Amino acid sequence: MLESHETSSRPMPTFEQFQARATNACTPGQKSAYAPVWRRACERLGSMPLDQVTTLDIRILQQADISRAAHRTSSRDGRYAGERTVRAMRTLFRMAEQDGWIDHQHNPAALLPLPRRKPSTRRALTSSELAEINSVVPIGSRDPALDCLIIRLHVETACRRGGALKLRLADLDPRWCLVRLREKGGTLRWQPVSPTLCAALAQHAQGRGAIRSCDALLRRLDHQPLSPQHHDALWKRIRDLLPWASEHGVSTHWLRHTTITWVERRYGYGIARAYAGHTDTASAPTATFIRARLTEVAEALSALTGEPHPLVASEGRYHSQQLLDHTASQWEPAT
Numbered sequence: 001m002l003e004s005h006e007t008s009s010r011p012m013p014t015f016e017q018f019q020a021r022a023t024n025a026c027t028p029g030q031k032s033a034y035a036p037v038w039r040r041a042c043e044r045l046g047s048m049p050l051d052q053v054t055t056l057d058i059r060i061l062q063q064a065d066i067s068r069a070a071h072r073t074s075s076r077d078g079r080y081a082g083e084r085t086v087r088a089m090r091t092l093f094r095m096a097e098q099d100g101w102i103d104h105q106h107n108p109a110a111l112l113p114l115p116r117r118k119p120s121t122r123r124a125l126t127s128s129e130l131a132e133i134n135s136v137v138p139i140g141s142r143d144p145a146l147d148c149l150i151i152r153l154h155v156e157t158a159c160r161r162g163g164a165l166k167l168r169l170a171d172l173d174p175r176w177c178l179v180r181l182r183e184k185g186g187t188l189r190w191q192p193v194s195p196t197l198c199a200a201l202a203q204h205a206q207g208r209g210a211i212r213s214c215d216a217l218l219r220r221l222d223h224q225p226l227s228p229q230h231h232d233a234l235w236k237r238i239r240d241l242l243p244w245a246s247e248h249g250v251s252t253h254w255l256r257h258t259t260i261t262w263v264e265r266r267y268g269y270g271i272a273r274a275y276a277g278h279t280d281t282a283s284a285p286t287a288t289f290i291r292a293r294l295t296e297v298a299e300a301l302s303a304l305t306g307e308p309h310p311l312v313a314s315e316g317r318y319h320s321q322q323l324l325d326h327t328a329s330q331w332e333p334a335t
Helices: 015-024 028-045 055-068 079-098 127-136 144-157 161-165 195-207 228-241 243-248 252-267 269-276 294-305
Strands: 178-183 187-192
Touching (some): 015 028, 127 144, 144 228, 161 228, 252 294
16 A cells, blocks of 8 residues: 555545545446446445455456356357456546555456456358358348437448447438448548438438437337447347357348458458448557558459449449348338
């Protein structure tokens, strides 16, 4: 613990008291991921002074979260749950360092290693698998127009679930057929979409009460914004209808893998990287030199969908590669 005059004149907060303060300092993403871990930790450590929590206490919490993790076909025996616990506790005690309650030498979370990640089992879907998914999306759906629109949006843009949920009316640019995506890490980018999808999104928003620029773009039949629970229900229904999808735990992120793999195989790493919206610098400086222009991303999209895009300067520069041909008869603009 720091022995400054400031800290010695203040009573050491309990774990529960400090986690409430830490929660208020979190970004929305951190709060969603870490606050549930901290609340569970309060059941065991809530009344303990913050500087008396040990590495062993955190390891016990980690093992409890691993045991509690839901078993799914795509699960890793609770490995990700254990990793989330370590990351959450590291974040909390790093805040405690910044707030002057402990020093790094006595940070119990810093001594606990992160579990080594196993390779992901996600992969690109084949064209026939993608066609099967599109064929069952309307089955049993209370809102087939919205569900088909969601799938099409994810296939064209390769956006994450969070990117779709955060779309607002102001994020649609009908003139240049672009959507503005806000995704993890605070990234913000414009992503090309086909003229057909752009028109369908505009029609959908207008028909479901999106008026102000800040209104959600994707909306349910009751005009309420699309929720994460809707996504979860959509994929549960797909997996219930397709045994192979259930066996492999197929989800929205598989569509992202599918599109980015397709783009990389035909247009190379640089354009695939831009299409995915990757901004990490792990591969720098090479990634700086091969950075793709938005027009090149639009050209790849044109090849993917078989539609000309306004950003592509000259006609005939794309060649449809059949990936979406299987879905054309299944998808109609949403109303």
